[in-house]
Structures are given as structure tokens and as C-alpha cells.
Amino acid sequence: MIILKNVTKYFKTKKTYKYILNNVNICIPSEKNIGILGPNGAGKSTLLRMLGQIDFPNKGKIESNCTFSWPMGLGNGFQGSMTGRENVKFVCRIYGLKNKQLKKAISFVEDFAEIGDYFNMPIKLYSSGMKSRLSFGLSLFFDFDYMIIDETLSVGDQRFQKKSKDMLRDKIKKSKAILVSHSMDTLREICDVGIYINNGDITYFDNIEEAIQCYQKNV
Amino acid sequence: MTLMRVKNKNIDYHVIVGLLYREIQTRFGSKQFGYFWGIFDAMLMIIIFAGLKKIVSSNSMLHLDFTVFLAVGFLSFFLWKNIVNKSLTAFSANKALFLYQRVRPYHTLLTRLFLEVLISISTIFIFLFIGWFFGFDLSIDNFLFTILSLGWLIVFGFSIGFLSSILSELYEIYAKVMNILLSPLLFISAIMYSVESLPPKLQEVILYNPLVHFMELIHGFYFKSLNTNHVDFEYIFYWTVVPLILGLYLYRKHEERIISS
Numbered sequence: 001m002i003i004l005k006n007v008t009k010y011f012k013t014k015k016t017y018k019y020i021l022n023n024v025n026i027c028i029p030s031e032k033n034i035g036i037l038g039p040n041g042a043g044k045s046t047l048l049r050m051l052g053q054i055d056f057p058n059k060g061k062i063e064s065n066c067t068f069s070w071p072m073g074l075g076n077g078f079q080g081s082m083t084g085r086e087n088v089k090f091v092c093r094i095y096g097l098k099n100k101q102l103k104k105a106i107s108f109v110e111d112f113a114e115i116g117d118y119f120n121m122p123i124k125l126y127s128s129g130m131k132s133r134l135s136f137g138l139s140l141f142f143d144f145d146y147m148i149i150d151e152t153l154s155v156g157d158q159r160f161q162k163k164s165k166d167m168l169r170d171k172i173k174k175s176k177a178i179l180v181s182h183s184m185d186t187l188r189e190i191c192d193v194g195i196y197i198n199n200g201d202i203t204y205f206d207n208i209e210e211a212i213q214c215y216q217k218n219v
Numbered sequence: 220m221t222l223m224r225v226k227n228k229n230i231d232y233h234v235i236v237g238l239l240y241r242e243i244q245t246r247f248g249s250k251q252f253g254y255f256w257g258i259f260d261a262m263l264m265i266i267i268f269a270g271l272k273k274i275v276s277s278n279s280m281l282h283l284d285f286t287v288f289l290a291v292g293f294l295s296f297f298l299w300k301n302i303v304n305k306s307l308t309a310f311s312a313n314k315a316l317f318l319y320q321r322v323r324p325y326h327t328l329l330t331r332l333f334l335e336v337l338i339s340i341s342t343i344f345i346f347l348f349i350g351w352f353f354g355f356d357l358s359i360d361n362f363l364f365t366i367l368s369l370g371w372l373i374v375f376g377f378s379i380g381f382l383s384s385i386l387s388e389l390y391e392i393y394a395k396v397m398n399i400l401l402s403p404l405l406f407i408s409a410i411m412y413s414v415e416s417l418p419p420k421l422q423e424v425i426l427y428n429p430l431v432h433f434m435e436l437i438h439g440f441y442f443k444s445l446n447t448n449h450v451d452f453e454y455i456f457y458w459t460v461v462p463l464i465l466g467l468y469l470y471r472k473h474e475e476r477i478i479s480s
Contacts, residue, residue, distance in 0.1 A: 049479070052320055053320045054317055054318060054319075054320055054478055054479065055478075055479040056475040056478075056479055067225045067227065068320060070318045070319050070320065071318070076315070076318070077315050077316050077317075077318035077319055078315065079241065079245065079315065079316075081245060082241070082244060082245065086241075086244060089240070090237050090238075090240065090241045091237075091319065093233065093236055093237030093240060094233055094234045094236075094237035094238070094319060094321060094322060095225060095233065095321075096226070096228075096229065096233040142224075142225050143224045143225060144225050145225075
């Protein structure tokens with residue numbers, strides 16, 4: 001369960017306030033995959049960051065006792081001068097993996113990402129697609145209550161996209177996903193409920209189909 | 220496919236261990252002779268100043284070995300300065316990692332503190348070995364109190380570093396000002412001389428610098444022929460506690476801003 005209480009989030013520019021959320025109160029029930037829709041710049045990514053607790057509302061509170069993955073696809077938490085392997089090791093360590101588990105995680109990510117020799121090269125040589133592959137593979141290894149995914153499913157060639165989707169479908173039997181996507185098919189396939197965000201207001205829909213209809217009407 | 224259930228246990232410990240590995244890798248792994256430079260710095264200073272002293276004057280401190288006096292001063296000073304310096308950039312250097320919810324700014328500070336202390340301890344051991352090898356008189360007058368003073372100096376470094384890390388995040392100019400303030404400290408902190416050897420007027424002025432008290436403290440406990448008469452314990456107590464409390468207050472207030480900026 002995720003509860004938003006009187007949540008207000010804005011960005012200050014010189015003259016005006018740009019509101020992302022304006023005094024929002026909603027309650028998202030547990031065990032649902034959540035799709036987030038809205039036009040560009042409405043604040044979908046900011047909302048994801050706030051749900052993942054790496055950004056914070058200006059007023060109000062977001063309450064939840066679930067674990068959230070890092071937002072995939074939004075920048076990346078990798079150190080450029082270190083290799084892919086070393087970065088994977090770091091993330092595994094902060095999540096408490098040791099010895100055997102650590103090795104297992106590394107070979108899992110290496111296999112999944114399919115970036116070949118680049119795995120042992122500094123991240124700064126990676127393309128953004130390669131970084132996303134690594135980040136996505138890494139998060140698949142852990143069972144969070146919620147996986148936070150921002151458009152990452154459109155990374156890579158068709159075969160890789162299919163593999164990612166298959167993995168995710170398998171994954172959401174245990175974890176739940178919070179997904180931002182502009183692909184209605186992906187949203188329909190993965191998500192149960194929807195959130196439409198626009199002009200500082202968000203609307204919660206019990207059914208992803210209604211959210212998609214609302215989105216398509218407004219665009 | 221249950222691979223690894225994410226648990227919220229011992230987060231601080233795991234995060235700091237992860238950061239420590241990472242910090243060591245970036246600090247020493249990428250540069251050649253990385254380990255060497257840490258020691259070389261202090262070594263060079265000691266050789267230069269010990270040599271100068273030999274040339275310029277005869278012994279003003281008859282009862283102790285001036286080279287050892289310098290070594291104790293420089294090692295303590297560099298320990299303090301490195302803690303402060305590394306704290307200044309702790310947040311900005313690790314900004315990308317705040318993407319992981321469990322990594323919080325104070326973790327990066329504590330990691331850097333641990334690492335600096337670890338490096339200093341190993342440097343001290345290397346110096347002790349070198350000193351012993353060349354037959355210097357390394358005898359310590361009051362071992363326990365020397366260690367305690369060094370511990371206090373570490374806390375003082377952390378307290379200044381902690382406050383500085385937040386201020387440098389809030390005000391861009393702070394780090395620049397701090398760097399300017401830090402550079403002359405080497406010469407006005409009673410590292411190469413004792414307060415006793417200065418004229419009384421100068422003593423009065425220089426004792427406003429809290430580091431002078433710490434150097435007097437450490438020197439005084441290390442060498443039999445020196446004392447801690449010039450140390451104002453109350454003064455350095457305030458210098459330790461006030462920045463720490465201020466830092467804690469500002470940290471609580473601005474942590475979210477540091478994470479999300």
C-alpha cells in the first residue's frame with residue numbers, strides 16, 4: 001500500500017511555481033501493478049522518484065512500508081571510471097550480498113545484459129542502452145516489493161526487448177511494477193491499475209483500461 | 220525466480236562496506252602508485268623541514284629529536300586536514316549513488332572518515348617502522364593520552380568536516396573559502412615549533428587557532444620534555460561540539476535537499 005497525503009510538489013522558477021502535484025490525496029492498494037500515464041513534462045518521472053524516495057514532496061507525505069527498486073532508466077547510479085563488473089559489485093554489496101551470492105549476482109547480470117567485453121570496461125565507454133541493460137539486469141536479481149521502471153523496456157533490439165518483457169512478466173508474479181510508458185500495449189500487458197497525471201493533479205483508476213482512455217482523450 | 224529478497228536489515232553496515240570498497244577502488248586502483256603518494260606527502264615535508272632546521276639553527280629543543288617532533292606533528296595535521304578535505308566533497312562526489320534509496324549522505328561521510336583513519340593508521344605504522352629502522356628515539360611519554368588526543372583530533376576533524384560538507388552543498392562559495400583558509404594552517408598550527416618557543420605576544424594570537432591546542436596536546440603527551448600547559452581544554456571542547464551540533468541540525472534540515480539535488 002502506498003498512501004499520498006496532501007502531497008504538493010513544485011519546481012520554483014524565477015517568476016512562477018510549476019506544480020507537479022497540488023495537494024494530492026490518494027491511496028494505492030497493494031498487490032497491483034501500476035501504470036503511470038501523462039503528457040511529457042507532467043511529472044511522471046518526478047513522481048517515480050518520489051515513490052522511490054530519492055526525491056521528496058515540498059509539502060505532505062508519502063507513506064509506505066514496501067521496498068522500492070531504484071528507478072530504472074532515469075539517469076544511472078553508476079560510476080563512470082569503474083567497470084560494469086565493479087559497479088554491479090557495489091550495488092550488490094550495499095544490498096548485503098556476499099561471497100557466493102555476490103558471484104551468482106554478477107554472472108546473472110553478465111548473462112542478462114549481453115554486453116560482452118564491455119562488462120569489464122569502464123562505464124563511461126557505455127552507450128545509454130548498455131547502461132540501461134546493466135541497470136535492468138541488476139534490478140531483476142533482487143526481489144523488491146516494487147520495481148520502478150521508466151521506459152526502460154524500449155531499450156535494445158527486438159530480441160532483447162522481448163527477453164526483457166518475458167523476464168518482467170515472470171518477475172511481477174512476485175514483485176509489483178510501477179511503470180511509466182508511452183506504449184499502451186506494454187501498459188495493458190503489465191499493469192492492473194493506472195494513474196493519470198496532468199497539470200498538478202493526479203487521478204487514480206482501478207482499471208488500466210480506463211486510465212488509457214482518459215489519457216487518449218486528453219492528448 | 221526468487222533470487223534475493225531485499226531486506227531492511229543492517230542497511231547502514233552494508234552500505235558503508237559497499238562504499239568503502241568503492242572508495243578504495245577509485246582512490247587507489249585507478250592511479251599508479253596510489254598507495255605510495257599517501258605516504259610520500261608527509262615524508263617529503265618532514266625531510267625538507269628537518270633539513271632546513273639543521274642548516275638554519277642549532278638545537279632549540281635539546282631534549283628531543285626534532286625529526287620525530289616533525290613527524291608527529293605532520294602526521295596528526297595531515298590526518299585532520301584529509302578528513303576535512305574529503306568531507307568537503309563527500310556529497311558531490313557520490314551524488315549519482317543517491318539513486319539507491321538506501322545510500323544516504325551521511326554514509327558517504329562516515330565512509331570517508333573510516334578510510335582516512337585507516338590510511339593514517341597504516342601510514343603511522345610505516346613511519347614507526349622507518350623510524351625504528353634508522354634508530355630514531357621513538358619513545359612515547361604517555362601512550363594512552365597520546366592516543367586519546369589523536370582520537371579527539373579525529374572527532375574534531377569529523378565535526379568540522381561534517382559541518383563543511385553541508386555548508387559546501389548549500390553555498391557554492393564555501394568550499395573555495397575553506398580551501399583558502401586551510402592552506403596556511405600548515406604554518407600557523409605549531410607543527411614545526413612549540414608554542415613555548417614563541418614570543419608571548421605571538422603566543423596569545425596563535426592560541427586562537429584550535430589546531431595549535433591539539434598539536435600542543437599531542438606533542439606534550441608524546442615527548443617527556445614537553446608539556447600541555449598551553450592547552451585550553453574548554454576552548455577545544457567548544458570547537459569540537461559546536462560545529463557537530465550545528466552540523467547535525469543542518470543535516471536534519473537539508474538531507475532531502477542533498478539527496479534530490
